[in-house]
Amino acid sequence: MKSFKALVVRESNGTVNYQIENQVNESMLDHGEVLIRVNYSSVNYKDMLAVQKNGGVIRNYPMIPGIDLSGVVEESTDSRYVKGQSVLVTGYTMGMSHTGGFSEYARVPSSWVVPLPKNLTLKDAMIYGTAGLTAALSINALEKNGMDPKQEQSILITGATGGVGSIALQILSKIGYKDITALVRKEKQIEVAKKLGATRVILLDDFKFDKKPLNKQTFHFILDTVGGDLISSLIPYVFYQGSVSVCGNAAGIKLDTTVLPFILRGINLLGIDSVNISHEDRMTIWGKLSEEWKITDTTLVNQITFEELSNTFDLLKEGRHLGRTIVKI
Known part of the structure; x- marks a missing residue:
């Protein structure tokens, strides 16, 4: 060569x-x-x-x-x-x-x-890449734990205009979720998030975090892409028997919370790994990304x-x- x-x-x-x-x-x-x-x-x-x-x-x-x-x-x-x-x-x-x-x-x-996959081009595959695989794995895990487009549920996506968040936002919108909140850092990201499918957008600076161990139940499910203090502060806002998927650490690796949301509200914390999952699971998720969850055109x-x-x-x-x-x- x-x-x-x-x-x-x-x-x-x-x-x-x-x-x-x-x-x-x-x-x-x-x-x-x-x-x-x-x-x-x-x-x-x-x-x-x-x-x-x-x-x-x-x-x-x-x-x-x-x-x-x-x-x-x-x-x-x-x-x-x-x-x-x-x-x-x-x-x-x-x-x-x-x-x-x-x-x-x-x-x-x-x-x-x-x-x-037969319905994807080589370019499509990299439009997804690890970010798309991670987004799909997050959605898959949340749906296994009760997230359902047929139910009236409020879903929050952090880092919603980043790689993982933007793909997750589009997939959720495409498959029928009606109450999707995007949490973004900057005003210029608001319109981007709306175009990607968010029904509501919150600026991080405008979200009034209260450091109580338990707060008003606001979100049924959270798809978190950033980790750190942000998700630590959001866990107390999750509904009874809701779930939080965690896949990123751009905001830090520490999780500062209490056991109360987990033992009093039965909240599930779902870790998402896209690095070492089995070949069988990869094939399943790539199948979804090439069929019913395909969003590469948008x-x-x-x-x-x-x-x-x-x-x-x-x-x-x-x-x-x-x-x-x-x-x-």
Whole structure:
């Protein structure tokens, strides 16, 4: 194989730097049964952390980041995958301890590979990426715990114009939920959230948090994407036997609450992991995303090139990033 282009993160004397390198060769790619010619990747919060010093994502250097990719099989020693087949990969340790998707080529274990669903394009797959998978897993978990579009229920989405939140908002609106509140940080996000399907939008600064262990029952279900003090403050507002899904930590990793919402109201706290879920569960969720939950035609998405990755990382770091950003490889 000729040399190819990739974004490479290197560490030297305690300093972490990244740049596009045009002469990467196959020997830099980690092990795996399937070699993929990458068509698209996507940019996630974890990808931004991967290029930071002490970001807590990359385990060893040098590393090609990118936790998502879609592309075409170039070579495979696993008979389930053949040259020319369209596939996608998200999660596991890709872009962390295993070379990832910000590259023209990637090699991965065959157990990580998902055949591209028939109703999705390679671009669609990355419009979703890890963010879409996480949003769908969150909705799936909440519905297993009683969230139902046929019921009169109030649903709150935090970080509603971000990657996970914007997709969750669109899916919920599409499948028939009528009372969806979006919680956003900035005024310019209000109209965005409404266009994505929110029936009501609350500015974070306008929400009057009361630090009581239990507060007025306001939301039946919360789909949280940011974690930290925000979700800690919102848990006391959940209805009896309501549920909260938690999938992000942009606002911090600490959860400061009491046991009272759980033992007096029977509230469920549902942890959402999209990294290590089983292949069977992945296939189920990707099936939903390609059929009844498909929203790629209306998703807030920005397509960039390799050279624009740095600016997107800055937007994510500063909390100014909206929707989804995909990288055309």
